[in-house]
Amino acid sequence: MAPERTLILLLTISAVTVGTVSAVRRPFLFQLGQEGVPPGSTGVSYRGSYRGGLWVPRSGRSSWPGFQGRGPGTAK
Amino acid sequence: MRRWPLLLGLLPLIPLLVLLLSWLEQPQRQQIAVAPEQPGTSDSLPLESGWIGSPLIKLRAELPVNTSMGLGVELLDAGGATVLELAKDGWRETGSWSEGGESGSWDESDNGVVLSLRPPRSGDYRLRLTLEDLLDTAGRPLESPLLVRVEVRNHSVNAPLLWFTALVTQLMAGIAMRATYRNWRLRKVLRVEDSRVLLRSRLGGTGLVRVAVRARYERPSSDAGPLASQLKAALELEVSDALGRSRLSFQRSLPVTAHSSDGDHWLTVEEVLHLKLIERASLGLRLKLPETIDDGGEPWEIEWLRLVLEDGVLSSHPVAVLTLEAGDGA
Numbered sequence: 557m558a559p560e561r562t563l564i565l566l567l568t569i570s571a572v573t574v575g576t577v578s579a580v581r582r583p584f585l586f587q588l589g590q591e592g593v594p595p596g597s598t599g600v601s602y603r604g605s606y607r608g609g610l611w612v613p614r615s616g617r618s619s620w621p622g623f624q625g626r627g628p629g630t631a632k
Numbered sequence: 633m634r635r636w637p638l639l640l641g642l643l644p645l646i647p648l649l650v651l652l653l654s655w656l657e658q659p660q661r662q663q664i665a666v667a668p669e670q671p672g673t674s675d676s677l678p679l680e681s682g683w684i685g686s687p688l689i690k691l692r693a694e695l696p697v698n699t700s701m702g703l704g705v706e707l708l709d710a711g712g713a714t715v716l717e718l719a720k721d722g723w724r725e726t727g728s729w730s731e732g733g734e735s736g737s738w739d740e741s742d743n744g745v746v747l748s749l750r751p752p753r754s755g756d757y758r759l760r761l762t763l764e765d766l767l768d769t770a771g772r773p774l775e776s777p778l779l780v781r782v783e784v785r786n787h788s789v790n791a792p793l794l795w796f797t798a799l800v801t802q803l804m805a806g807i808a809m810r811a812t813y814r815n816w817r818l819r820k821v822l823r824v825e826d827s828r829v830l831l832r833s834r835l836g837g838t839g840l841v842r843v844a845v846r847a848r849y850e851r852p853s854s855d856a857g858p859l860a861s862q863l864k865a866a867l868e869l870e871v872s873d874a875l876g877r878s879r880l881s882f883q884r885s886l887p888v889t890a891h892s893s894d895g896d897h898w899l900t901v902e903e904v905l906h907l908k909l910i911e912r913a914s915l916g917l918r919l920k921l922p923e924t925i926d927d928g929g930e931p932w933e934i935e936w937l938r939l940v941l942e943d944g945v946l947s948s949h950p951v952a953v954l955t956l957e958a959g960d961g962a
Contacts (some may be wrong), residue, residue: 558815568803569643576646580684582686587750598742
């Protein structure tokens with residue numbers, strides 16, 4: 557088999573292997589005990605963070621501006 | 633024939649199959665009712681720390697229309713210790729609009745929390761929810777309870793990465809198949825106004841030799857179309873080695889195809905032959921078609937004969953192969 561075909565074959569098999577295994581094993585996913593907090597999403601604020609493997613709570617609640625929808629004034 | 637590159641076309645199915653299996657997982661579902669000053673705790677939620685997917689926790693509050701909430705979420709381990717705590721500020725608002733004679737309604741909300749994480753070890757966990765605020769649009773507190781739906785999967789996968797992997801693998805498999813099946817070498821292209829072709833070329837090596845023949849016939853003066861159906865034309869192919877010794881003598885009766893356009897009529901004859909050589913060699917090819925095709929009227933005379941000669945041909949499907957022994961390699 558020509559070297560370029562061998563290379564393409566190896567690259568194809570590597571791509572499917574790395575992509576599938578990474579999607580299933582998710583090596584970069586946040587693990588409880590890991591420093592910091594999981595990735596945030598809209599309207600979510602963490603009340604603490606991991607330090608040295610322990611969850612350290614943070615007191616107080618952040619204020620938020622209330623409704624975030626389009627609202628009647630800007631509805632289209 | 634080489635079929636294994638075709639199997640590369642199945643590789644994109646691997647990530648898609650994994651995605652399908654993850655969709656088949658039945659999630660654990662619970663509902664938790666919370667009210668101001670009345671926290672709610674879920675039943676036990678087993679979370680797994682294995683490497684086949686990862687836990688995914690989804691919460692969705694059933695907010696009444698035109699309300700906002702502040703929801704405290706705590707994840708408790710089996711011993712009741714808080715291992716994660718967050719606050720979710722959510723809202724739901726509805727309304728209607730009209731502009732330029734058109735009107736409609738809208739219903740928007742941000743009422744969900746998605747947690748994708750892995751526990752350090754498998755075990756039972758619980759969620760404790762606290763409704764810290766439930767307000768109407770004027771900021772007045774509401775006393776009604778709030779229902780929160782909880783859905784937990786233990787083997788969620790990174791779906792966008794699986795789709796991306798399937799796409800990339802499909803592209804690369806296409807490149808691999810193209811590199812295999814479209815990597816032949818063009819050796820000769822001839823077009824002669826004759827019924828026979830004589831040529832010599834050095835051919836062979838890996839793969840097959842492909843001989844593609846196409847010829848066109850017309851009546852010299854008559855505009856009449858074919859007077860008979862299922863006309864045939866005899867193709868003769870003789871292959872000789874470097875010393876002129878015959879290595880293959882082949883004959884085949886080919887079907888003739890009739891064509892018409894704007895009152896013109898003509899016939900074509902086409903054939904593709906595959907030759908297998910044991911080793912690379914200088915070969916002479918003599919190819920012959922009939923000068924005329926007789927259908928009872930004015931004979932059809934050959935206008936031109938076109939021959940394309942390629943080697944290094946690999947086929948993904950079975951083809952009839954004419955085998956000839958190589959010459960002396962001269």
